[in-house]
Amino acid sequence: MALKANSIWSCSEAPHFHVGVPNLGSRLCGLRFVNKWECCCAPVVLAQAHRAITPVEDEKPIIPSHLDSSGAIKRSQNNTESSGFHKDLSLLPKPLSVTEPSSSSSDGSKVRVAYQGIPGAYSEAAALKAYPKSETVPCEQFEAAFKAVELWLVDKAVLPIENSVGGSIHRNYDLLLRHRLHIVGEVQLVVNHCLLGLPGVQKEELKRVFSHPQALAQCEMTLSKLGIIRVSADDTAGAAQMVASSGERDTGAVASARAAKIYGLDVLAEKIQDDDDNITRFLILARESIIAGTDRPYKTSIVFTLEEGPGMLFKALAVFALRNINLTKIESRPQRKRPLRVVDDSNKGSAKYFDYLFYIDFEASMADPRAQFALGHLQEFAGFLRVLGCYPMDTGLL
Numbered sequence: 001m002a003l004k005a006n007s008i009w010s011c012s013e014a015p016h017f018h019v020g021v022p023n024l025g026s027r028l029c030g031l032r033f034v035n036k037w038e039c040c041c042a043p044v045v046l047a048q049a050h051r052a053i054t055p056v057e058d059e060k061p062i063i064p065s066h067l068d069s070s071g072a073i074k075r076s077q078n079n080t081e082s083s084g085f086h087k088d089l090s091l092l093p094k095p096l097s098v099t100e101p102s103s104s105s106s107d108g109s110k111v112r113v114a115y116q117g118i119p120g121a122y123s124e125a126a127a128l129k130a131y132p133k134s135e136t137v138p139c140e141q142f143e144a145a146f147k148a149v150e151l152w153l154v155d156k157a158v159l160p161i162e163n164s165v166g167g168s169i170h171r172n173y174d175l176l177l178r179h180r181l182h183i184v185g186e187v188q189l190v191v192n193h194c195l196l197g198l199p200g201v202q203k204e205e206l207k208r209v210f211s212h213p214q215a216l217a218q219c220e221m222t223l224s225k226l227g228i229i230r231v232s233a234d235d236t237a238g239a240a241q242m243v244a245s246s247g248e249r250d251t252g253a254v255a256s257a258r259a260a261k262i263y264g265l266d267v268l269a270e271k272i273q274d275d276d277d278n279i280t281r282f283l284i285l286a287r288e289s290i291i292a293g294t295d296r297p298y299k300t301s302i303v304f305t306l307e308e309g310p311g312m313l314f315k316a317l318a319v320f321a322l323r324n325i326n327l328t329k330i331e332s333r334p335q336r337k338r339p340l341r342v343v344d345d346s347n348k349g350s351a352k353y354f355d356y357l358f359y360i361d362f363e364a365s366m367a368d369p370r371a372q373f374a375l376g377h378l379q380e381f382a383g384f385l386r387v388l389g390c391y392p393m394d395t396g397l398l
């Protein structure tokens with residue numbers, strides 16, 4: 001197995017055991033078979049087994065013997081020869097390369113990227129922002145985009161996860177857990193909604209507008225002022241297409257200027273969203289995880305469950321705070337398979353609680369020992385923990 005300069009394996013490379021922390025009190029790097037780590041992206045180097053929340057200044061990463069103190073692979077004395085058993089390096093499994101949004105193939109032109117909607121949708125624009133020369137593949141529903149990647153019909157999927165006005169796109173949080181794809185990147189897109197109508201129509205003539213529910217929510221105030229009836233559609237571009245094919249002058253769509261061009265509609269009003277800075281964050285999903293680095297800012301996304309009890313979420317969040325790791329997002333979703341937990345207390349009778357999954361994004365790479373220690377610590381009291389992906393943050397200008 002080719003090990004990279006950090007201690008994370010991709011799911012395809014990692015041996016199928018899970019990494020756990022033996023409860024030994026002293027610092028140990030232990031491998032044992034546990035079922036808590038749901039993803040093979042688990043770090044090889046883990047924290048000592050703390051039970052209580054303790055300061056963490058003494059945590060030092062355990063560096064495998066083939067790595068130097070910076071985490072880079074040590075050069076052998078004789079540079080021309082491999083120090084392992086394999087003389088023919090081409091026979092060795094290839095290490096994963098860092099997959100970047102714009103460089104997944106040499107010019108990005110061979111990449112096929114699935115998105116939800118039809119041409120002219122914002123999701124397509126996000127896919128093209130991530131992979132400018134890619135072939136974009138429209139999908140009817142979010143789940144179809146997940147499946148398209150799983151079935152090797154496409155290389156990547158770009159799906160919305162949250163919007164600065166409308167909030168989280170819960171369906172995609174749920175699908176992230178149901179499918180085994182990895183988050184390999186994120187894209188932030190400025191979404192400027194337009195009011196579209198048939199050529200020559202004035203906006204005062206409109207009685208109803210079609211659009212994606214998120215888009216309608218982002219334009220709530222403008223549409224209320226105009227007194228227009230809102231009708232939901234699968235995506236904004238689909239709404240524009242419906243208006244164009246209906247031929248009805250009193251029907252409009254909320255969609256992009258690009259959708260207006262594609263479907264031959266007029267832009268009756270621009271920037272109609274309630275908040276000027278309307279930004280949607282999209283995730284890039286792939287079959288394989290990327291090898292996390294420390295060369296630039298990275299984010300890691302995880303999902304976990306906690307036992308019932310006072311302060312459990314506080315403890316979970318503290319594993320990051322204690323290591324000075326910034327959290328950028330927290331989301332909770334009901335656990336569908338186990339929506340209610342019944343706790344029997346002989347004094348008070350039985351209580352029913354909703355059971356939750358917690359999704360957290362934090363600003364650290366899995367190649368950063370702080371992240372490895374934090375997850376090792378969290379694993380001690382999380383019933384279930386899965387790393388959804390570690391990926392470069394979208395720090396580009398919007």
Ligand SMILES: O=C(O)C(=O)C[C@]1(C(=O)O)C=C[C@@H](O)C=C1
Nearest residue numbers: 121122123160212214235236280
């Ligand atoms: O309907 C579209 O055009 C989409 O790409 C979907 C979507 C979403 O699901 O949030 C994407 C960006 C905007 O926030 C509005 C709608």
